[in-house]
Amino acid sequence: MKKKIFIPLLLAVVILFVGACGKTDGNTQQSANQQQDGSYTLKIHMVISEQDPVYLGYAEFKKGVEARTNGKVKVELYPNGVLGSDEDLLQQAMLGGNVAVNSDAGRLGVWVPEIGILLAPYLTDSVEEMQKLVKSDLVKKWTDKLAKEKGLTVLSFNYYTGERHFVTKKPITKPEDLQGLKIRTPGSPVWQETVKAFGATPVALPWTETYPALEQGVIDGAEAQHPATYSARLYEVAKYITKTGHIQLWNCLVVGTKWFEQLPKEYQQILLEESLKAGDFTTNKLLSTAKELENNMTAAGAQISEIDKEPFKKLADAVYTKLNYQELRQEVNKVLGK
Structure with missing residues (x-):
């Protein structure tokens, strides 16, 4: 009698187990990113410090997102590279992790070459x-391509961090110097070719290693x-700052x-809108x-020295030729009405 009772019970347990497994498989992504209370958490990685205007912009993003979603989307900020390298975090994001990365056109241009032109020297004349x-x-078309082909969604591209200048141990007044x-410059082609065009030798190093390397x-x-x-504090080990403004x-x-696509549509829109607001906040703060x-x-x-930029601008044209950016530059100029 006990044996007859045991077999149906065993079958019931097996059925429940299989059913549970099937349910888990069907909701793996949701269970990985949505908490039991229905909330989501987004961790923002950046190598910059808490004093940087971009960090302050992300603090505004956090405030706006959490307020408008009633805390259903929680935003955590991780400055100073504590989560790891940009490359590793971008890979985690591609795989569906709940991480966001403060990035730029140089890194994203490795996957969608058109994006790289946004860091080309002297591309525009003003902020x-x-x-x-x-x-x-035009830029949205490129970022849509990034989302479709590489699984990375750009919420907005408007976090201005300033003009790039040379910080050196000797004074610079002209390209020959x-x-x-x-x-030191990032490793992406547009950065490397810009430094080469001015006559220097580019060295790709992580930003955190720049001070000791100097x-x-x-x-x-x-x-x-x-x-x-x-x-x-680079000025402590390289006191000459030459305002070439070669890259915005x-x-x-x-x-x-x-x-991103697991979020309710309403939350997706909130993230897009709040990122755009935060980018404008960052830009105004920096200026x-x-x-x-x-x-x-x-x-x-x-x-800190102001110099004649014209000799640098002339040399910069070689970057557009080297990277086949001539046609893209025409598209950009069309957007700008030039």
Whole structure:
């Protein structure tokens, strides 16, 4: 009798187990990203510090998203690269992880080459022109391609971090002064070719290694925007800052497409809108504090110089030829009405 009862019970357990497994398989992504209370958590990775205008922009993004979703989408900020490398976090995002990355056109241009032109030297003549470009349908076409082909969704591309200048151990007044110098720059082609066009030798190093590399003489300089130079205190080991303004650096907030598409449509729209607001906040914050940063670095011993940019602009044309950006440049100029 006990045996007859045991067999049906065993079968019932097996059926429940199989059913449960089937249900779990069908909702693997949802269970991985949605909490039991129906909320979601997004972790934003960045290598910048808490003082950087971009970090302050992401703090605004966090505030806006959490308020408008009534806490159903929670945003956690992780500055100073504590989560790992940009590349590793972008891979996690591609696989559906609940991470976002503060990125730029140089890194994304590796996957969608058109995006790389946003970091080409002297592409636009003003912040206003670049704002128009990064919010245009042309750039959206490129980022849509990134989402479709690589699984990375750009929430917005309007986080302005400043003009890139040379930070060196010797004064620079003209391109010839860069001849033979080893200059730290990111490893993507548009950065590398820009430094080469000016006559220097590009050295790809993680940003966190730039200060010790300058201190130890591994490199002769770097190229960076004021907030990054100031927060990393590069002026302590390379006091000459030459305002070439050769690249306008605009960051973007990137999430994994798989994770993003699991969100309710309403939440997706909120993230897009709040990222755009936060980008504009960042841009205005940077523009209002740029002079203060210069004053602080000058007071600490930095020598900041204005120079004639025209010789640099002429050499920069070689970058567009080298990377086959001529036609793309025409498309950009069309957007800008040039």
